[in-house]
Amino acid sequence: MDKSKVNVLVVGGGGVGTIAAFNLEAGGLAEVSMVLRSNYQHVKIHGYSIESEDHGSISGWRPTQVLDNVPKSHSDDTRKFDFLVIATKNIPDNGTPLVEIVRPAVTRSTSIVLLQNGLNIERPFISAFPENVILSGISMMGSREIETGVIQHIGHDSSLIGVFPGQKVQEEIGIKTARDFCNIYSAAGKATCVQDFDVPWSRWRKLIYNACFNPICAITGLDTGSIRLADDSVETLIRPAMEEIRTCAAAAGHELPEHIADIILQFDPIEMHYVPSMLEDLRRGNLIEYENILGEPLRTGQKLGVPMPTISFLYSICKAIQWKLRNEGLKTKVNGQ
Template identity: 50%
Template sequence: MSEENKLSVLVVGGGGVGTIVAVNLEAGGHAKVTLVLRSNFSKVSRDGFSIRSVDHGNLNGWRPHEVVDQVPAIGFGKPGFDTVVCCTKNIQDSTPSIEELIRPAVTPGYTTVVLIQNGLNIELPLVAQFPQNVILSGVSFMGSHEPEPGIIEHDFEDKLVVGAFRNPGTSAALSNARARDFVGHYSAGGKTVCEYTADANRSRWEKLVYNATMNPICAILRTDTATLRLSDSIENLVRPAMEEIRAAASANGYNLDASIAQRMIDMDPMEIFFKPSMCMDALKGNLIEFENLVGEPLRAGKKHGVAMPVLTVIYDMCKMLQWQLKAAREGRSQEDMLKVYDSGKP
C-alpha cells in the first residue's frame, strides 16, 4: 500500500501497551503511525525502542513513522489524522484530561477516536467533547510494560476486542463500520488476535472481574498475583470481590458466566509472579487509575442496590494509596500532611 493511501494514525501514549499497538499497526502495512511520547522521548528519538515481544520477536532500534513529544495540532496546512488511539492511563487525579490532551489532533466530524484504556464509562467525557466523532472501545488483554525508558517487554499475546461506544451524534451504522475497519487494519499483520464486538461494554465488565480486584489488591499490597494465590487469600478476599463485580454487571444488564472468576484467578501463569499494571505504577511512584477500574463499577452496582462490601473496602484503600502517592510525588512532609488535614482539603 502506498504511503498516501495508508491510514494516518496518532497513538497517544508510548508505554508498554501503546508501543505494541503502534508496532502492530505498522506491521500490517495499512497505517503510518505518529507516536506521542513523554518521559521516554529523548531516549527513543535517539536510539529507537528495544522491544522483546512474544508476538513480534526482538526489535532493536524500532521506530514508527514518526515520534513526537506532544500531541500535534491540526491546521496551518498540516493534514488531520484519520484515527487517534489513546493508550494512556486514565487517571482522574491528573491533568490534562484525555479529551483535553487529544483535542488539538481531532478533526470534528471526521477523526475516529479509539480508547484502548481500562475501566467503565471512560467514553462519556469524549462523547461530550466530540459529539460528532465516532468513539471506539478497545479492550486489550495483552501484557506489556516498560521497565526502563525505551525498553518494552511484551510477555502476553496481544488480544484486542473492538466495538463502538454509542455516541448520539453519530449513526450506529457508521460507528460499527469504523470499528470493523479498525479491526481489519489492526489484524492485517497477522501477529495478533483482534475481534469486533457489537457490545463494547460487555468486554469491559468482563475485564473488570480482574481489573477491579486482582489489580488494585496487588497495588495496595505491592505484590504479584502468584503470591495472592499462594497466600490462600483467594477465597475470602479475591473471589468475593469478583462475585460482587459479577452482581453489579448483572444489575446493569450483563450476565457474566459463572466460571469467569476462576478463569481470571488462573489467568496469570504462577511461575512469572506477575505484577499487574496498577501495582507497577505504585512501585514506580506513579498515580493509579483506580476511579474507572474500581470506583465506577462500585457506583454502578450500588446505584442498582447491589451490596458490595469487599469492593468498598478495596476502593477506600485505593483512595488512601493514591493520597500517599500524591504526597510523595509532591514532596509533602508529615507537617505538610497535617496542614492539609487541618484545612479539610484533599
C-alpha cells in the same frame, strides 16, 4: 505522508501503546505518530528495544513520527489523523482532562479508539466530540516498559474493538469504522483483533480481573502468582471482589457466567508471577489508575442497590494510596529533587 496509508496518532508510549503502534505499522496499512512523555528523548535518539511474543526481538524501532506533544490538525490539513488511539493510563483526578489534551489533533473525520481500562471512560469523549466515532479498545496482552524505551511483551496481542453505545453517530458508521480498524490492526498477521458487538459486557468482564487483581496486588505488594499462594487470599479477598463485580454487572443488565471467577483466576499461569500495572506503577511512585476500574463500578452498584463491601474497601485504600503518592510528589518538587 503516504496517502495510501491511514494516518494514526497514538498517545501513550508505554507497554500497550508501543506494541499497538508497532503492530499497526508492521501491517503496512498505517503510518503512526506517537506522542511520548518521559521516554521521548530516549526513543527519539535510540528508538525502542522490544522483546515480543508475537514479533520477536526488535532493536531501535521508531514509528514514522516521534512527538513530545499532541500536534494541531485541521480538516484541510494533510497531517490530519484518521485514527487517534489513546493508550495512556486513565487517571481522571490528575490535572488537565484527557479530552482537552488530545483536542488539537481531532478533526471531524478522526475516529477515536480508547485502548484503556475501566467503565464510562467514553463519556467525556462523546460529550466533547459528538460528531466523531468513539471506539472501545480492550487489550488482553501483557506488555510493560521495564526500563526507559525497553518493552517486554508477553502474551499474545489480542484486542476487542467495538462501538461505545450512546453516540449520535449512526450505528452502521461506527460498526464499519470498528471493522476497518480491526482490518488495519490485523494486517501484519501477528495480532488478533476482532469486533466487539457488546462493549459494556466485555468491559464488565475485564473488570473481573482489573478491579480485583490490580488493586489487591498493589495493596499487598504481591504479583498474581504469589497472591494466589498466600494462604486464603483467594477466598477472602479475590473471589469476593470478583463476585461483587459479577453481581453488579448483572444488576446493570450484563450477565456474566456464574463460573467467571474460576476462569479469570486461571488467566495468568501461577508460575508466571505476573506484575499487574497498578503494582508496577506503585513501585515506581507513579499515580495509580483506580477511579474507572473501582470507583465507577462501585458508584454503579450504589445506584442499583448492590452491596459491594470488598470493592468499597479496595477503593478507599487506593484513594488513600493516591493521596500519599500525590503528596510525596509535591514534596519532591518542593525539595527540588
